[in-house]
Amino acid sequence: MKKIGARKVGLFVGLLFLFSGAAWAQDIKIGVIQPLSGPMALLGKYSLEVSEVARLEVNSKxxxxxxxxxxxxxxxxxxxAAAAAAEKLCTVxxxxxxxxxxxxxxxxxxxNVADKYGVVYWELGAISDDITARGFKYVFRTCPAASTYSYTAIQCMAEYLAPKMGKKPDQIKLGVxxxxxxxxxxxxxxxFEAAKKAGIIVVADIPYNAKSTDxxxxxxxxxxAKPDFLLYPGYFTDQVLxxxxxxxxxxxxxxxLTTGGSGLKDFGKALGDDSEGVGLIGFTSMDVNPKFAKGVKEFAALHVKLLGREADGPYPLMNYMGTKVLFQAIQKGGAVEPEAVRKGALSIDIPHEGTETGGGVKFDPKTGQNQRAITPVAQWQNQQMPTVWPEKAxxxxxxFPLPTWAERKKK
Known part of the structure; x- marks a missing residue:
């Protein structure tokens, strides 16, 4: 895939700032909060760009x-800054x-701020379960929650990987x-919760500071501890280390099976051949069976048409899908008023394999969480991240199993 240049991303996002504030009175105005500066800026800009792709698409229709x-x-x-941004969008x-x-x-x-003002907050990519656990009436999340990542990892280990070893889950040793x-x-x-339910034995529970240099x-x-499998959520620099x-x-x-920074293209560039075989739990990769993720090919073509490059990594697909679902909720609700959008959102019923991510859409009325959001497993192979599980995706x-480091050295 083509490299996404930070300079080009910055130019495109700059144009979004120029035109996004020029809304006509009769237009539908949607506030967007993303980290466009600071350490999270790169993925914040990607997220904004893909929402813009969905906006341009719907306006063209x-x-x-x-x-x-x-x-x-x-x-x-x-x-x-996020709280201040929400305050501005709600009051100014x-x-x-x-x-x-x-x-x-x-x-x-x-x-927290949006709830105070009774404004709809539509979350595309933040995964903490705490966001929806508070039960705010107008908060909706289209992407999976963090718990889904862990459940998927343990399910893959218990139902797919253990049998390949000729073992039962209670014979598997897991390091977290x-x-x-x-x-x-x-x-x-x-x-830990999912492993206990599956019967998998946890032999290591090791937290560390992501800023560690050793x-x-x-x-x-x-x-x-000699674990068979690892479950490993982390960031970029620490996972490379x-x-x-x-x-x-x-x-x-x-x-x-990892989550976090390992899903970035730079992870493969930093490690070269040593990235081979690292598993990724997360948003659906662009490298997925199009029969499973309906519309992924069309999105890929649209991304190239509007942005001049291929979509990179798992974030574009999830953010594009989530933005489109928001537009659908507004259309179904018949207005932009929060109660109408909530009604429209709760009426959406898209089955699994019915969206570009391969998941579906059905919101829990108590939490606003999309109950059909999924986290397939991808794997670093030859500097790409193809989807490898579930098999239909x-x-x-x-x-699997990965060769030892000594065996890799002989190749």
Whole structure:
């Protein structure tokens, strides 16, 4: 796939800022909060871009309720800025709908403000279960929650990987290693719960600080525990370091199912051949069976047409789908008023394999969580991330069990 240049992304997002504030009075105005500066800016910009693709697409087809859709975009590099952005959109711009936000910490802060004003908050990419657990009436999330990631990983281990080893789940040893912020600890917590239900034995529970520059103590503890499988939520730099030092220390495992930074193209570039076989639990990859993820080919073509490059990684597909579902909720509700949008959202009933991600859409009326959001398993293979499980979504066979580091060296 083509490389996404930060300079080109910045230029496109700059144009969005220029035009997103120029909404006509009769247009449908939607507030958008994304981290467009700071450490989360790259993926925040990607998220905004793909929502813009959906906006341009719907406007080219006549808009919604006969009106054009316009975005009022606000940068939020941190939680404090996200709360301030939501306050501005609710009180100054007086929008009835806000869309965001990529980061769970940003979304958690912004949804508090939106709830105070009775404004719809439509979450596309922040996964913390806490966002929807509060039961805010007008918060809806189209992407999977963090718990889904962990449940999927354990399900794959128990139902697919263990049988391939000729073992039952209660004969499998699992190591759980995770960065110690809300992101990692939440997924680890649900991983422990799912493993217990499946009967999988947890032999290592090891949190660490993502800013660590040496993970040798973590890896040596894991090496001593001798797990078959790893469940590993982390960020980019720490996950790259973990793989490098695992190789140096000769720590072998049959599979590592990861979430977080490992889903970025730069992960493969940083590790080269050492990324081979790393499993990814997350949003649906662009490299998925099109019979499973209906519309993925059309989206890929539209992305190239409007942005001049191929979509990269799992974030574009999820954000595009989620933005389209918001537009559908407005259309079904017949108005942009929060109660109408809520009514429209709750009426949506898309079965599994009915969207570009391969999942469906059905919102829980108590939490606003999409109960049909899915997290397929992809795997690094030859610097690509093809989907490998479930089998009906797969376009490649999973590399399993992974060869040892010594065996890789001989090749």
């Amino acid at each position: 006549g808009g919604i309720l006969g009106k054009k859709v316009e975005f009022i975009t606000v940068d939020a590099p941190d939680a404090k 711009d007086k929008v009835k709908i806000i869309m965001g936000t990529y980061s769970s910490s940003l979304s958690y802060a912004a949804t 290693v995770y960065e110690d912020s809300l992101f990692g600890t939440t997924q680890a917590k649900f991983g 993970l040798t103590p973590v890896i040596l503890r894991l090496k001593s 973990f793989i490098r030092q695992s190789k140096e220390l000769g720590f072998d495992y049959k599979i590592a 797969a376009i490649a066979k999973m590399i």
